[in-house]
Structure formats: C-alpha cells, structure tokens
Amino acid sequence: MANVVIMPRQGQSVESCIITTWQKKEGDKVAVGDILFSYETDKSAFDEPSQFEGTVLKLLFAEGDVVPCLEGVCIIGEEGEDISALAGAAAAEEAAPAAAEEVKAEEAAPVAEAVVTAPAAEGNRVFISPRAKILALKTGCDLSKVAPTGPHGRIIERDINKALDAGFTTTTDKIEAFLAGTFVAEEETAAVVEAPVAAAPVAAAADDLRAYVEEPFSNVRKVIAKSMHASLSEMAQLTLNSSFDATALLAYRDKLKAGAEAVGLGKITINDMVLYAVSRVLPNYPEINANVVDNTFRKFKHANIGMAVDTDRGLLVPVIFGSEKLTLSELAAKTKEAAGKAREGKLSPDEMSGGSFTVSNLGSMGVESFTPVINPPQTAILGVCCTTYRVKADGSTYPAMGLSLTFDHRAVDGAPAAKFLKELCTALENFDLLLAK
Numbered sequence: 224m225a226n227v228v229i230m231p232r233q234g235q236s237v238e239s240c241i242i243t244t245w246q247k248k249e250g251d252k253v254a255v256g257d258i259l260f261s262y263e264t265d266k267s268a269f270d271e272p273s274q275f276e277g278t279v280l281k282l283l284f285a286e287g288d289v290v291p292c293l294e295g296v297c298i299i300g301e302e303g304e305d306i307s308a309l310a311g312a313a314a315a316e317e318a319a320p321a322a323a324e325e326v327k328a329e330e331a332a333p334v335a336e337a338v339v340t341a342p343a344a345e346g347n348r349v350f351i352s353p354r355a356k357i358l359a360l361k362t363g364c365d366l367s368k369v370a371p372t373g374p375h376g377r378i379i380e381r382d383i384n385k386a387l388d389a390g391f392t393t394t395t396d397k398i399e400a401f402l403a404g405t406f407v408a409e410e411e412t413a414a415v416v417e418a419p420v421a422a423a424p425v426a427a428a429a430d431d432l433r434a435y436v437e438e439p440f441s442n443v444r445k446v447i448a449k450s451m452h453a454s455l456s457e458m459a460q461l462t463l464n465s466s467f468d469a470t471a472l473l474a475y476r477d478k479l480k481a482g483a484e485a486v487g488l489g490k491i492t493i494n495d496m497v498l499y500a501v502s503r504v505l506p507n508y509p510e511i512n513a514n515v516v517d518n519t520f521r522k523f524k525h526a527n528i529g530m531a532v533d534t535d536r537g538l539l540v541p542v543i544f545g546s547e548k549l550t551l552s553e554l555a556a557k558t559k560e561a562a563g564k565a566r567e568g569k570l571s572p573d574e575m576s577g578g579s580f581t582v583s584n585l586g587s588m589g590v591e592s593f594t595p596v597i598n599p600p601q602t603a604i605l606g607v608c609c610t611t612y613r614v615k616a617d618g619s620t621y622p623a624m625g626l627s628l629t630f631d632h633r634a635v636d637g638a639p640a641a642k643f644l645k646e647l648c649t650a651l652e653n654f655d656l657l658l659a660k
Contacts, residue, residue, distance in 0.1 A: 225300025225309055226275045228259060232292040234572030237264050239291045241442055242284055246270075251279045253299060260296065263442050267575075268536065268568040275299045280306050289381055351378040356402065358383045365393040366401050388439050443537040454599050459632040462594045462606075463640055467648035469610055469624040472496060475654050488552050494530075494584045495555040497607055500650045500657060502526040502546035502554070505580055508643045512579045514600040515634050521600075529578035529598060530558055532565040539565040540598060542578040551658065582607060586624070595629050603630040603640070605647075624651070 230240055244261040247253055258270045259279075281298045284290050298306050351359070351366070355378050359366055364383045368391035371378040440448065454460070472493070479491050505512045505526045514521040526547040529540040541561035546554060564570045581598045584607040595606035608625030615621060626648065630640045650657050 225277075225280060225298050225304050225306045227295040227309055228271070228273070228275070228297045228299060230262070230290045230292050230294050230296050231269075231271065233264050233267065233269060234574075234576070237292060237572050239289050240264055240269075242286055242288050242290060242296065243268070245282060245286055247273075247279050247297075249279050249282055253277065253279060262290075264572050267539075267570050267572065273299065278302045280304065281310055283310070287385075289384075351402070352380065355380045355383050359398055360395060362387055363392040363395065363398070365391040366398060367393075390437075390439075441536065443539075447537050450599060451596055454597050457599070458597060460597060460629055461632050461637070461640075462627055462629040463637075463644055464592055464625065464627050465644050465648055466608075466613075466623040466625045467652045469622045469651070472624070472651055472654045473610070473622060489556055489559070491551060491555045492558075493586070494582075494607065495551065495558055496654060497584070497651065498528060498530065498543070498546065498558065498582055499549075499551050499554055500647060500654065501580070501582060501605060502528060502549070503657060503660065504643065504647045504650055506547055507646065508639060510635050510639060511603045511630065511643055513602050513634070514579065515602055515631065516600050520634065523579040525579075527577055527579040529575075529581035529601075530561060531581060531583035532562050534566045534568075536568060539570060539575065540578065540581055541565055541570055541574050542576070544577070580604070586610070592625050593627055595627060597629055597631060602634045603628060603643075 240262045509522045525545045581604040586609040595604045606627035
C-alpha cells in the first residue's frame with residue numbers, strides 16, 4: 224500500500240520548510256531509516272528519514288520549494304502501484320490554499336490585486352497576489368523578470384522570492400509603473416526567472432585581480448539579515464561599556480580546571496560563569512528581562528537566556544530556559560548541549576525562541592569592546608569582551624574583563640541599564656560569594 228510522506232512541523236512557530244536536497248529520486252528503493260530529503264526552517268537544517276519501505280513512486284515538490292508543514296512531499300509504495308488517487312489528493316491539497324487565498328484577496332482587497340499588462344506584442348495579462356505585490360514593493364523586485372506559478376497565471380510570493388534570489392531588482396518607480404500597466408521595453412522582459420540562478424565563478428583571465436564568485440544568501444543568512452536590519456531600524460539602541468576586576472573569577476576558574484574531574488564536575492568555562500552571574504542578576508531588572516511586542520512589555524518570570532553561537536551556517540541563538548534555577552554545573556552542561564546542537568544544525572525553532580535576554584561572547588577572539596545588536600523583540604543584549612591588564616593607583620596590575628550592554632532606550636532608561644551593568648560587574652568580581660547564595 225502506498226504512503227504519503229509529509230513535511231514535519233519542527234516547532235509550533237514553524238509554518239513551512241524549504242526542501243534543500245532530495246537524497247532519493249523517483250524509482251529509488253528505500254528502507255526504513257534511509258534519508259529521503261534534507262530541509263531547512265528559517266534557522267535550522269534537518270534530514271528526514273523514511274518511515275516506510277518500498278520504492279519512491281513520486282516526488283511532489285522539487286529542491287528549493289517552500290512546503291507547508293504537514294503537506295505531502297513524496298509517495299512511497301510498491302513499484303507499479305496505482306497512486307493516482309494519492310497524487311491527485313496531494314495536488315488538490317496544494318492548490319486549495321492558493322485558491323482560497325485568491326478568492327479571499329478578490330473579495331477583501333480588490334484594489335490590491337494589480338493587473339499587469341505585458342508588452343502589446345504579447346497581449347498577455349498577468350495577475351499578482353496582494354502579498355506578492357507588497358513584497359515586491361518592499362524589496363524592489365523587478366516584476367518584469369518574474370515567471371508566475373500561482374493559479375491562473377498569478378504571481379505569488381514564492382515567485383518574488385525566486386526573482387530576488389536571482390538578483391533581479393529595480394526601482395520602486397519602475398515597479399509601480401509596471402503594476403499600473405505601463406509598457407516595458409522588450410529587452411527588459413526578455414530574461415524571465417524560472418528558477419534561482421546557481422552561484423558560478425565569473426569567467427575571467429587567471430591574472431584578473433577583479434575576478435569574483437557570486438554566492439546568494441542562504442536561507443539562514445537571509446533571516447539573520449532581516450532580523451538585524453529590523454533591530455537597528457526599529458529600536459533606539461544605546462551601548463554602555465564597563466569592566467570589572469576578573470581576579471576572583473579567573474582564580475575560581477583555575478581552581479575548577481584543577482579539581483573538577485576529582486569531584487565529578489564537567490568542564491566549566493568563563494562563559495558559563497558569566498551566564499550564571501547574568502541569570503542571578505537579570506530577574507532584578509524586569510524591563511531588561513523582557514520583550515517588547517506592539518508597544519507592550521512582555522516581562523518574563525524566569526531568566527531565559529539566549530547564547531549566541533557561531534556556526535558554519537551563521538549565528539544561532541539557543542535559549543537556556545529557567546537559567547536562574549540551574550546550578551553552575553547544570554548550566555554548563557546545558558550550554559554545551561545547546562552549542563553542540565547549534566553547530567550540528569539540530570536545534571529546533573522552539574529551542575531558539577522565547578528568549579528574554581542574550582549574551583554574546585567575543586572575548587576568546589581578543590575583542591576588547593564592541594556594540595552587540597539586540598535580538599528582537601528582546602530589550603537588551605550583553606557583549607562579553609576579552610581580558611586586558613590595567614594599572615591600579617599603587618602601580619600594581621589586575622585583569623580587567625570588558626562588558627558591553629546594548630539596550631533599547633524606548634523600553635529601558637539609562638539609569639536602570641547602568642545599575643544592571645554595575646550589579647553584574649559586582650557579582651562577577653565576587654563570584655565565589657555569588658555561589659553561596
């Protein structure tokens with residue numbers, strides 16, 4: 224009996240995923256556990272193993288397609304089996320949302336649906352959905368280069384994204400003129416994108432110093448870019464820089480390194496210790512341990528601390544929930560598990576959402592001071608810097624560790640932000656006493 228393989232839902236907030244690679248093609252034999260395809264959410268990558276044994280009879284989507292969660296992606300059964308009913312049902316399910324969106328758009332927003340008249344020589348009419356129109360105007364997508372794939376020749380959102388991936392952009396004036404039915408020169412419409420253009424080296428002589436390779440943003444990089452741009456454009460960000468005497472912290476770290484194994488403790492890093500101190504101070508500042516959503520504070524009851532992790536796929540921020548309830552050893556174990564999953568691409572979206580505050584540590588890279596960018600919709604982020612040596616009044620030196628706190632001045636005033644930073648510095652300077660609380 225044939226079975227339909229569906230796109231899994233990786234987290235409650237995920238509505239769709241992108242198929243990145245088909246590991247099996249039509250006609251291939253598969254066993255239970257074989258990887259069928261690889262796919263991405265906006266921040267994570269996954270491999271989908273087969274739950275069925277048989278032959279891949281039909282692929283319902285291609286590489287690069289955006290597939291709604293719980294939608295059928297392929298059919299597995301016995302070779303030669305009739306799957307017309309299953310394939311037809313899958314196609315109907317795929318078409319139904321688009322058709323419903325078309326009817327809704329026609330009834331609710333007839334003005335938003337712009338009829339685009341192609342050059343007179345072609346005599347074609349092309350329709351565009353409201354969402355696609357808004358996206359095109361927002362991103363500067365050149366509609367003359369878009370091939371419509373929606374119902375009845377409609378340009379839909381994924382068509383805009385394909386054109387953007389291929390680099391087809393233009394000015395807002397030209398887009399509005401095209402939407403209004405203004406004639407577009409034939410040479411401008413000759414190149415219509417049907418699929419994203421693959422990255423390829425620019426043909427150039429071996430000694431051409433201007434040679435380069437074009438590589439489109441990955442899905443993760445697009446999400447990071449969108450989030451960071453929104454963060455800086457929508458918030459009033461201000462950064463306070465401070466430092467603390469790290470003598471006690473480094474001494475305790477040396478003690479842990481020397482005796483951790485003897486008492487059964489795992490590896491505990493400076494970053495773990497900073498996160499521990501943050502988890503104890505953060506609950507004292509509700510506006511900093513918060514999100515801002517639609518001009519409303521969402522103040523968290525627990526310290527859900529995001530930890531910035533550098534990966535091959537880009538910056539990911541897993542969240543350590545309820546950090547203030549964890550011991551130092553428990554927190555260290557959680558951070559290592561989260562960092563490992565981030566680098567392996569195994570984090571679920573739920574593990575990267577719901578954070579109340581973020582810590583970004585560049586100290587190991589020798590950075591003495593920086594301006595971390597807030598992770599929306601949070602109200603603040605802490606940057607941890609490297610240790611430098613400073614001179615006291617008596618001529619002696621001490622190790623000073625820098626901290627950079629960026630906060631959203633719309634939600635947090637300078638005084639409480641400064642008090643948070645000062646209290647955190649005091650906690651880190653007296654780390655051994657903090658553990659006794």
